[in-house]
Amino acid sequence: MPAAGLSRKGFVATPVPMSLEEFRLLRDLVYEYCGIFFKNDVQYLLERRLSVRLRENQLDTFTEYYRYLRYSSNRSQELEEIVELLTTNETYFFREDYQLKAFAEEIIPEIIERNGARKRMRIWSAGCSSGEEAYTIAMIIKEMPKLRGWDIEIFANDISRKVIQTARRGLYGKTSFRTTDHYFLSKYFKPQGDKYVIQEGIRSMVSFGQLNLLDDEMLQLIGMVDVVFCRNVLIYFDKNARLRVVKTFYGKLKEMGYLLLGHSESLMNVSTDFELVHLKNDLVYRKPAQVWKGEQ
Numbered sequence: 427m428p429a430a431g432l433s434r435k436g437f438v439a440t441p442v443p444m445s446l447e448e449f450r451l452l453r454d455l456v457y458e459y460c461g462i463f464f465k466n467d468v469q470y471l472l473e474r475r476l477s478v479r480l481r482e483n484q485l486d487t488f489t490e491y492y493r494y495l496r497y498s499s500n501r502s503q504e505l506e507e508i509v510e511l512l513t514t515n516e517t518y519f520f521r522e523d524y525q526l527k528a529f530a531e532e533i534i535p536e537i538i539e540r541n542g543a544r545k546r547m548r549i550w551s552a553g554c555s556s557g558e559e560a561y562t563i564a565m566i567i568k569e570m571p572k573l574r575g576w577d578i579e580i581f582a583n584d585i586s587r588k589v590i591q592t593a594r595r596g597l598y599g600k601t602s603f604r605t606t607d608h609y610f611l612s613k614y615f616k617p618q619g620d621k622y623v624i625q626e627g628i629r630s631m632v633s634f635g636q637l638n639l640l641d642d643e644m645l646q647l648i649g650m651v652d653v654v655f656c657r658n659v660l661i662y663f664d665k666n667a668r669l670r671v672v673k674t675f676y677g678k679l680k681e682m683g684y685l686l687l688g689h690s691e692s693l694m695n696v697s698t699d700f701e702l703v704h705l706k707n708d709l710v711y712r713k714p715a716q717v718w719k720g721e722q
């Protein structure tokens with residue numbers, strides 16, 4: 427049962443009033459922590475969602491809550507709670523199929539050619555939410571006979587602990603399959619009650635971990651990769667946070683490695699480091715090969 431005064435969605439029936447000053451302080455703190463930026467016109471949203479946390483921590487005002495977030499020994503735990511309330515985790519299997527087609531029919535064959543000697547491929551799903559994107563990549567790879575015997579790893583990360591737990595469980599309801607072909611559903615999932623669980627062979631191809639894309643220390647855990655999927659994540663960031671994250675991707679991608687963004691996202695006004703490549707099925711970004719500039 428929800429606590430008294432809380433609706434089922436976790437909103438309080440009567441939110442605690444938030445002043446403009448309090449909104450700005452909290453908005454900047456959230457931004458500093460995870461890059462998600464709230465414009466002035468969504469003050470009500472922060473007010474409604476964060477009121478839950480005030481009640482939970484038995485605080486009366488947002489000024490007290492701000493101090494708690496800045497100085498309490500529980501601050502990192504509380505920031506994680508905020509992330510759960512403020513992130514949008516919408517996702518599903520086989521999202522943006524034209525891009526997946528480009529990945530399967532154009533990008534992977536190029537990598538097979540390039541990495542053929544070592545037979546090794548690394549893929550990063552950054553901002554993977556509950557895992558549908560990473561498992562989609564794994565199923566596509568599993569379907570490619572030329573990749574049998576390859577050493578392949580898919581890293582998948584999200585700032586939200588909850589979605590990473592869901593991803594590891596691998597149990598999904600109907601909405602996750604809204605664009606999934608029956609072929610994949612019957613081949614790679616087993617029914618469990620009114621849900622479906624991912625087959626172990628696919629699950630074991632993906633390593634999930636909680637990671638904040640703005641946390642430089644944690645990012646050291648990610649090695650060099652051939653492809654980065656970061657779809658529908660940068661839209662929640664402002665320009666500076668985008669710039670920072672895209673710089674990270676540039677550093678982690680091998681030469682000629684691909685960066686795949688969501689269909690409404692682009693690097694316009696963010697970075698000129700990548701080249702825009704016109705594939706048959708999609709427009710994608712690629713880290714250029716280094717040009718030999720002679721002895722320096």
Ligand SMILES: C[S@@+](CC[C@H](N)C(=O)[O-])C[C@H]1O[C@@H](n2cnc3c(N)ncnc32)[C@H](O)[C@@H]1O
Pocket residue numbers: 459460461462513514515516517518521552553554555556559583584585586589637638639640656657658659662688
């Ligand atoms: C809309 S979902 C996109 C999921 C998937 N990539 C897709 O396109 O279907 C955005 C995800 O980005 C995650 N996210 C937001 N800020 C993040 C950050 N600073 N570090 C890592 N993940 C973050 C959210 O928790 C959320 O699960």
